[in-house]
Amino acid sequence: MATSAVARDVVFALRRKIAKIEGTLAERLAPPSDGQSSAGQPVAGLLVRRNGLASARDFFLPTGVERLDEILGGGLPKAALTEIHGTETRNAGAAAGLTLCLVSHMLRERSRPQDLVLWVGTAEIFREAGFPHAPGLDRLFGLAPGQLLFAEAPKPADALWIAEEAARIDELAAVIVELRGNPRELDLTATRRLHRRAQDAGRPVFLLRHSAVPEPTAAPVRLVAAPAPAVLRRTVLGPLAGSIGPPAFAVEIGKSRTALPGSFILEWNPDARTLEPRRDAVPENRVAVVPPSRGRTHPQAAAGAVLAFRNAAEPAAGDQPPGEQHPAHRRARRAG
Amino acid sequence: MTSHRENNTQRIAALDARAEALGLRRGMGIAEARAMHPGIDVAEADPEADRKLLEGLADWCDRYTPLVALDGADGLFLDVTGCAHLFGGEKALLNDLMMRFFHQGFDVRAGLASTPGAAWAAARYATGHILAPGSERTFLARLPLSALRIDARTKTSLESVGLRTVGSIMDGPRAPLVRRFGAVLIERLDQALGRLEEAISPRLPVAPLSVERHLADPLSLIDDVERLVGLLAATLKVDLERREEGARALELLLFRVDGMVSRITVGTSRPIREPALVRRLFHERLAALGETIDAGYGFDLVRLSALSTALFDARQGDLAGAGSEEGEGLAILVDRVGARFGESAVLEPVPAASHVPERAVSVMPRARSETRKAAASGTGTGKARPAAERPIRLFRVPEPIEVPATEVPDGPPLNFRWRRAMHRVARAEGPERIAPEWWREGGADAPTRDYYRIEDADGRRYWLYRQGLYSAQAVPRWFMHGVFA
Secondary structure: OOOOHHHHHHHHHHHHHHHHHHOOOHHHHOOOOOOOOOOOOOOOOOOOEEOOEEOHHHHEEOOOOHHHHHHHOOOEEOOOEEEEEEOOHHHHHHHHHHHHHHHHHHHHHOOOOOOEEEEEEEHHHHHHOOEEOHHHHHHHHOOOHHHEEEEEEOOHHHHHHHHHHHOOOOOEEEEEEEEEOOOOOOOHHHHHHHHHHHHHHOOOEEEEEEOOOOOOOOOOEEEEEEEEOOOOEEEOOEEEOOOOOOOEEEEEEEEOOOOOOOEEEEEEEOOOOEEEEOOOOOOHHHOOOOOOOOOOOOOOOOOOOOOOOOOOHHHHHHHOOOHHHOOHHHOOOOOO | OEEEEEOOEEEEEEOOHHHHHOOOOOOOEHHHHHHHOOOOOOEEOOHHHHHHHHHHHHHHHOOOOOOEEEEOOOEEEEOOOOOHHHHOOHHHHHHHHHHHHHHHOOOOOOOEOOOHHHHHHHHHHOOOOEOOOOOHHHHHHOOEHHHHOOOHHHHHHHHHOOOOEHHHHHOOOHHHHHHHHOHHHHHHHHHHHOOOOOOOOOOOOOOOEEEEEEEEEEEOOHHHHHHHHHHHHHHHHHHHHHHOEEEEEEEEEEEEOOOOEEEEEEEEEEEEOOHHHHHHHHHHHHHHHHHHOOOOOOEEEEEEEEEEEEEOOOOOOOOOOOHHHOOOHHHHHHHHHHHHHOHHHEEEEEEOOOOOHHHHEEEEEHHHHHHHHHHOOOOOOOOOOOOOOOOOEEEEEEEEEEEEEEOOOOOOEEEEEEOOEEEEEEEEEEEEEEOOOOOOOOOOOOOOEEEEEEEEOOOOEEEEEEEOOOOOOOOOEEEEEEEOO
16 A cells, blocks of 8 residues: 555556557546445446546446346447447348347437437448338337438448547437448448547447458447347237237347357337347236336336246357357457 | 531631631631632631630639629620729729730730720720720710621611711711611610610629638648638628628639639538638538649639528527537538538438328438428428338338249238349238329329238348239239338
8 A cells, every 4th residue: 555545546547548548448447436446346336437427327328138238248338339230231120220229228218309310321321221211210219200310421431431520419319320341441440430439429339230241340349130030919819920029139249348258139129118138938927918108207017026037048058159259359358 | 717607608707817817707608718728727616615615714704803794605794893993903903804814825805994885895996995984975986886786787777878986876866766776776875875774694693792812822732722711711700790690601712823713612501600610611522522623723812702691690608618519519510511422411301291101201401401490380290100110221212022922812922032032931911001192193093002011031021012903914013112120
């Protein structure tokens, strides 16, 4: 205990500066304000100080799926670049759907009408995968047409420029950049620039990529989204045979800070605006037949007790990853 | 020498000094001229190119005054009222203009007078002459009738009765002249003498405000141009502040030393007057234009004009100075992106009252949103949540797909081929029948569409439709219209 408080402050300040230059985990270096050491719990007990607000909750965006949050180390980093990959261009619906699920889930908590979402894409991707259709987004994700902005850029470099400029605009709650393939302009430097902008602004930037080969990226999290067959529609009389229920996604974690592997089948609940893990066997008596009302802050609790129901097969599938799926750049960065 | 076709013969349209020295004249037949001098070089006249050149010159003349009008196929009118002192007087202006044209390789004749008619005559019969106000009468009196801008037929008939100079009709009785030769003659005379007001109509609308800088040393670096735009915008800001306005559209004119003029326009989504902002907008525009702007030997005159202005609602910033930018970030971004990629680069969806999916929402440029909202404030479109499931992405043009088989004629497909890949349908919901809008033109005959929500074996969800119904005559076509999440 030789170092004085002042010296420690200096060290912290320097570390922060270095971390800022390097673009590494600056938030982990912040000392906890209550004086307790956070060394034992690298993630959960962290305190983040950003613009005077100190809270771990502000930093992470919990996806609502327990196991996924655990693997991501608390949730998706809110002030960061997040890559979401679609395996093929025809899976654009699923990849865009997952991105919008995350955006919608984030906006659900602080729903201000002036929060806008900017969707930047190249003319190519809007032609190949379809232009965003506002009525569908409104219905499924609760994003009103007045909340959406689209930007169509002629080339990938232009789309990246728009995204970079947009990332610092306060009115935009989230920026989605959509690109196809592996354009030359989208290298490590470009992702780092986007990431830095997102960090500075404290708002997420989602990089949506279709049919792209995973490359080194500055984004702390990469999710690979693929479509999954939807469950049947739930009705009063039980599942309706032959129907197509709410959207489902097969999500695989391509990169995360904890480097834990995982693959999930997630379902989007359009009414509660939450992501839920797929439960294979749905107990008939436990399902909330009437969905919680949308747009209210305190929906009435469903009748009956909610039981913890964990699919035993699910974690087992994710625990042992195939070895070749982890090149060096997918590994988590060393903290500090 | 150039020729043109007139009354079914090739005639000389224009000729140079050497050809003139050989005794050739305008209007002479080409065959005749060839017979006299077999070695002459004849090119076909190109009035379109001449016109373009004249317009280019008119652009260049913008440096002297914003009021430049084309006069016929070979003349320009410049209204230099209130501009002459900027160039050191009328004499200096005329000398400067003629000198610059001469160095560009043009043979110009110019005259300056208080009325357009007198100036026209001065340019043609006494080039370089400046008529003092009130001296038109004595000047015109000596000139032939063609100095009055009258057509050849009137001139010939006047000459046939012995009236050969302007002076001879100037003091004659007016009524018989009008009766015999038409009102145009007297009108032209009155205009030339200043008895009748004649306004020239400029080719381009005159900007309400503009600031410019003449440069002794031409600029050739785009960075320097940008810096100068910032300085000009600072001057413009003072003028805009005095008018309590902001600019909605700005134009930058770059006059190249050799006479080429580049016009660069940017629009803004809200009135602006901050020099830094103006500079940034032009930075984007210049970056987008890139190589298209060729500085050549440099620009010697840079002008910044506010093409359209609007009331600027000034807001007070807070004491720290941070609040002044509040809420403007997005508008600035929209303007900057618009300056680079065009106004339709940033779009916003506007719901419309239509049940046809592609018309249910229209994407409009964000830059126009304020004017659109002002226009639609009364109607108040009700925010209705769509009742049926709609895809999250819609193809702009529905893509045709091949459907080999359906279970029942009017049922969903069993499988389909889209973009060369076969998709096996696992589940289908529908149909949702969407009829065309019969009240639109051509809508009544259009076939109905039966939409199906399809999930294929891999879990991808699509929105397909069958156009029309099965009948004995035709097999309906299938289209892919959108994808679900």
